[in-house]
Amino acid sequence: MSEHFLLSRLARDLPVTKVIRMSEDAAYNWFRRARWPETKGKPYCPHCGVLECYVLTRRRFKCSGCRKEFTVTSGTIFASRKLPFRQILAIIALSANGAKGKAALELCREIGVQYKTAWANLMKLREALAARRDDTVLEGEVEIDGLYALGHVRPKNRKEDRVDRREAQNQSPKRMVVMALRERRKGGKSISRVARSENADCAWDMVRQHVAPSAHLFADEHAAYDELVGLNKLTRVNHQVAYQHGEGISTNQIESFFARVRRAYRGVHHRFSVKYLDWYIAELSWREDRSRVGNRGQTLEMLGRALAHPTSRNLCGYWQGIKPPDLVWEPRRT
Structure with missing residues (x-):
């Protein structure tokens, strides 16, 4: 082995x-x-x-x-x-x-x-x-999905005082969604953005900017991805039925990235602020892409990007x- x-x-x-x-x-x-x-x-x-x-x-x-x-x-x-x-x-x-x-x-x-x-x-x-991510374009097989983060509403002590927190009027205004794209190939790149909701405009704009027209998209059954058919070849997976259909029809790789985000939130930082959530997620996206690079290569790349970035x-x-x-x-x- x-x-x-x-x-x-x-x-x-x-x-x-x-x-x-x-x-x-x-x-x-x-x-x-x-x-x-x-x-x-x-x-x-x-x-x-x-x-x-x-x-x-x-x-x-x-x-x-x-x-x-x-x-x-x-x-x-x-x-x-x-x-x-x-x-x-x-x-x-x-x-x-x-x-x-x-x-x-x-x-x-x-x-x-x-x-x-x-x-x-x-x-x-x-x-x-x-x-x-500004000039990054993804190719090949690309997965897209969203993860809701922040905006935890503490439930009331008494059961009769609690509300359904799934409804929009009972959610915190700090609740954000992490929209992410990820290539499936070995050493593939990923793109992440922080938006206020998982909607068709966010999905359409991300794909238009960061995905090549020849790429094959994989998404779940969320309505935000219905209009992507006009941009790229699109394959959907219904998570209410199964996490994977057939061979390779899934969004498992991007779910793996979201697992890293959850563990960073709970185990390392304990909280993210809305103001800088985008940078935290972008850093975790970079770490996901460099998970098979030695710490010397990661240090050199981080140093190089810092010195190439303006004040x-x-x-x-x-x-x-x-x-x-x-x-x-x-x-x-x-």
């Missing part, structure tokens, strides 16, 4: 002890290679793209073209950082090791920083990971009261 990937050496090719023992210069070189992979860590101007740059100080550069100064984190999600490079790299490595996410309270104790620092850095990573307009000044609106997706059907 072959060994499971998560139990093999390939899954643990970057121990956290190696990152913690790393020197500041070695961690800085990781940042340089991730920021400028095309030139193997040689800096070029992020403003005009000129390759000729002067070294002003040990880790500060000046462009010979536009004469602007910059560092390895200028204009990225880690702009105006205060932590050392080794500590930021340790945060990324510890976050990558979390199979179902990393809690900020746990991280602040491991790294030795304030809770606010740990939370802000983790949210920056989630924002960078969420941006990957956050949602988190800059967060602790001074500048907070974004709820990150709830509003479909635009055209």
